[in-house]
Amino acid sequence: MSDSCASVEQAYQLARERYASLGVDTEQALARLATIPISLHCWQGDDVVGFEQSGDELGGGLAVTGNYPGKANTPDELRSDLELAYSLIPGKHRLNLHAIYGEFGSHVPDRNEIDTDHFTGWIDWAKDQQIGLDFNPTYFAHPKANDGLTLAHPDKAIRDFWIEHGIACRKIGAAMGQATGTACVTNSWIPDGYKDTPADRKSPRLRLLDSLDKVFAEKFDPQIHLDAVESKLFGIGSESYVVGSHEFYLGYAITRQTLLCLDAGHFHPTEGIADKFSSVLMHVPEMLLHVSRGVRWDSDHVVTYTDDLQAIALELVRGDYLARTHIGLDYFDASINRIAAWAIGTRNMLKALLMALLEPTEQLIAYEQSGDFTARLALMEEAKVLPFGAVWDYHCLKSEAPVGMAWLNKVKDYEQSTLLSREAECSAASVNA
Ligand SMILES: C[C@H](O)[C@H](O)[C@@H](O)C(=O)CO
Numbered sequence: 208m209s210d211s212c213a214s215v216e217q218a219y220q221l222a223r224e225r226y227a228s229l230g231v232d233t234e235q236a237l238a239r240l241a242t243i244p245i246s247l248h249c250w251q252g253d254d255v256v257g258f259e260q261s262g263d264e265l266g267g268g269l270a271v272t273g274n275y276p277g278k279a280n281t282p283d284e285l286r287s288d289l290e291l292a293y294s295l296i297p298g299k300h301r302l303n304l305h306a307i308y309g310e311f312g313s314h315v316p317d318r319n320e321i322d323t324d325h326f327t328g329w330i331d332w333a334k335d336q337q338i339g340l341d342f343n344p345t346y347f348a349h350p351k352a353n354d355g356l357t358l359a360h361p362d363k364a365i366r367d368f369w370i371e372h373g374i375a376c377r378k379i380g381a382a383m384g385q386a387t388g389t390a391c392v393t394n395s396w397i398p399d400g401y402k403d404t405p406a407d408r409k410s411p412r413l414r415l416l417d418s419l420d421k422v423f424a425e426k427f428d429p430q431i432h433l434d435a436v437e438s439k440l441f442g443i444g445s446e447s448y449v450v451g452s453h454e455f456y457l458g459y460a461i462t463r464q465t466l467l468c469l470d471a472g473h474f475h476p477t478e479g480i481a482d483k484f485s486s487v488l489m490h491v492p493e494m495l496l497h498v499s500r501g502v503r504w505d506s507d508h509v510v511t512y513t514d515d516l517q518a519i520a521l522e523l524v525r526g527d528y529l530a531r532t533h534i535g536l537d538y539f540d541a542s543i544n545r546i547a548a549w550a551i552g553t554r555n556m557l558k559a560l561l562m563a564l565l566e567p568t569e570q571l572i573a574y575e576q577s578g579d580f581t582a583r584l585a586l587m588e589e590a591k592v593l594p595f596g597a598v599w600d601y602h603c604l605k606s607e608a609p610v611g612m613a614w615l616n617k618v619k620d621y622e623q624s625t626l627l628s629r630e631a632e633c634s635a636a637s638v639n640a
């Protein structure tokens with residue numbers, strides 16, 4: 208055993224004893240953590256461009272800023288980048304694909320014509336990697352979404368087009384779940400809304416309700432496929448009104464018993480999502496989370512170890528909601544190395560879950576039930592500086608993932624060997640064109 212491994216082990220043994228003195232079993236926490244998959248969002252790898260090669264603007268009120276070199280340009284490049292990212296993260300995780308990431312060949316189908324054949328490359332790869340897949344219809348970056356309306360569009364022909372897209376995507380999601388043996392969550396998010404004050408808030412919502420019912424008409428075995436719906440407060444160009452608001456989708460998910468997707472960046476700036484879980488899960492079977500970090504607006508920053516993130520993890524553990532929650536990430540940062548962005552965000556999500564699993568929750572609840580709120584607050588604050596970092600390092604070591612900053616060296620090496628030459632090839636191609 209190397210010196211650094213020995214010191215990780217020693218620090219862990221001390222931490223284990225410290226936690227045991229508070230009645231917390233670190234081995235049990237680590238065993239639980241190892242079973243929690245995080246769904247990595249493919250779109251962090253290429254700035255939400257996808258493989259349609261349409262050249263359409265991202266639109267939909269979404270924006271990616273930055274031009275860090277090495278963006279993935281092909282499915283193989285994206286898979287190679289993801290393989291490196293997974294190797295930097297302890298545990299077995301999932302991949303969340305958007306519909307624009309199909310392998311379309313020379314004849315790129317329109318969105319309403321895509322089918323499972325366009326995703327067999329991803330399915331075969333996922334089986335090979337032994338990871339589950341999640342999926343998303345892409346209701347943006349398309350000429351039929353240019354006016355900011357899709358499933359709620361007043362033009363029936365445009366609505367029907369997007370309904371067909373939603374139906375096609377659910378079939379693809381079901382095929383993914385069937386092939387990988389783990390349920391695929393297909394999440395529906397649409398950009399529909401208005402920049403300025405609407406005169407009629409009701410009609411677009413009635414149209415959206417009707418469109419969604421058509422999209423979700425076919426029922427799938429929940430063992431292979433689950434539906435989620437995602438709300439938003441506002442986007443660029445939909446500042447005054449979003450058809451799929453939180454209230455709209457909460458009601459929809461409850462009445463249709465779909466999953467509700469809560470995106471941490473989709474609420475008022477000081478409104479956290481953690482407080483919502485205990486209410487939402489009284490009424491819907493399961494939740495999907497898009498863990499993100501809003502900065503002033505829905506700017507989709509890389510997930511950092513914030514109070515909000517800790518609140519999410521603590522609530523999932525305290526409420527015993529992990530088995531009913533699918534955790535996905537949702538951010539897009541092109542200003543830093545994109546693989547590092549996946550590694551940082553996913554490792555932080557896992558660190559927050561570990562910290563929550565190590566919390567002396569039973570003791571806190573006992574204090575609360577006895578009315579000793581002073582002791583509750585005192586222990587909560589002391590728990591924040593317990594040696595959870597030593598447990599995390601040990602988890603990385605045992606999971607054969609890099610400990611501490613070691614993962615960054617691997618990213619830097621890959622940047623030199625692969626990402627920079629990728630960029631050079633691109634420049635040469637554009638010079639030759
Ligand atoms: C690309 C995703 O579908 C998108 O980020 C969506 O989930 C969202 O959060 C839009 O703001």
Ligand SMILES: [Mn+2]
Nearest residue numbers: 437470497537
């Ligand atoms: Mn989202």
